[in-house]
Amino acid sequence: MLEQSRGALIYALMFRENVLLYPINPKQLASYRESYPGGGKSNPTDAMYLARMLCERITTLKAWRPDDEDTRLIANLSQQRRKIVDGQTKLRQQLMAVLKSYFPVVLELFGKQHQLPLLLSVLSRWPDPRELRRADRRLIRRVLCDHGVRNEQQQKEIIERIRAAHLLTRDHALITPSAMAAKLLASQIKEAKKAIEEFDAAIDKAMNQHPDAHLFTNLRGAGYVLAPRLLCAFGSQRDRWEDADQLASFSGIAPVTKQSGKQRHVHRRFACPKYLRQTFHEFAECARRYCPWSKARYDMLRDRGMK
Structure with missing residues (x-):
């Protein structure tokens, strides 16, 4: 009996012969411990209480058995993918907060959900609003074309808005570190997207081989x-x-x-x-x-x- 359903101890013991595992919620042991006088807590006494619980409740407990390898592979891939997706969401929220503090014009132009790849490309090249205002028109047009904005009139309007936009602040002490942070966050979001695609491919391959x-x-x-x-x-x-x-x-x-x-x-x-x-x-x-x-x-x- 042990107080975890995953982790190093589970992984080390789950395929041992003649070893049956009974994972329990730590709250169960805490409640059981309170039924004894003293109230002290230590590893030796907890081990004793776990042994007593197992002896007293063995008839009502079911030994844990791991799923087959194919199922465990898909489970671990899916859980890791979810963690990366959650991490990517946090990175995007951090990026939005940074941009609002020094570079709001890019959010006005490229802040919609479907424009995220374009926003990341712009920030990778011009994280500083002063650099974006001075950027070559042809280079801006090329970046816009690469992300599906091919209408010349629309490109012209975007460039004019960039040129005419007022800086939220001219404080070099704020812009420089914020630009560095925005560029870093943009690269991390790109890497997270690549990782999610790799996990999707691995999950798809594992699903194609699973009989169920x-x-x-x-x-x-x-x-x-x-x-x-x-x-x-x-x-x-x-x-x-x-x-x-x-x-x-x-x-x-x-x-x-x-x-x-x-x-x-x-x-x-x-x-x-x-x-x-x-x-x-x-x-x-x-x-x-x-x-x-x-x-x-x-x-x-x-x-x-x-x-």
Whole structure:
């Protein structure tokens, strides 16, 4: 019995012969520890409590078994991809904040979602607003053409707005470090985008080799991102779930009901794998756009006042 479901200890022991692993939530051990007097905490006493818990509850616990290698490969690729996507989002937010402080004109011209590649190219060449105002018109036109802005009149208007734009500040002490930070963030966002594309290719290759991939790729609303995540959510050891309710409770999509006397309170489940819960939430949102019965169910619950 151990207080983790992943990590170095799990990875070292999961394929050892005659070793059964029983991962538990650390809160379970904390509650069990409080049932004994003293209140002290140390590694030796925690090891003793874990051994006692296992002896007392062995009949109600299920030993953890790892999924097969193909499923674990897709799971790890998908989780790492999600971390990179979240990191890229943070980088973009940081970039927007920096640009607002010293270079707002580029946000006015290239700040929309679909213009991000163009914005990054401009910042890679001219992170300093003073340099952009002095830049050669032909070079600016070339950058615009490379990103699909080929209309000459539109190019002319953009260049004129760049030339006519007033500097938010002329403070060299602010512009220089901000320009350096913006250029760095732009390069990091580009590298994150390349990494996401590499992970997408690796996930696609692994899905093509997985025998159960067709069960999830054919689900309405499950595209190239969500289908692998759903496959890993169910895993290859599907007998670990006795029914759908058990999976719903474990993943956190089933609410928790607390009742005492006449008081009854229903709230969302907090103690759950957040990434797994997010997978089902995102799939539900996508499914209602492409699946008629899913949308009908969603509309019915909304009409009842659910949020």
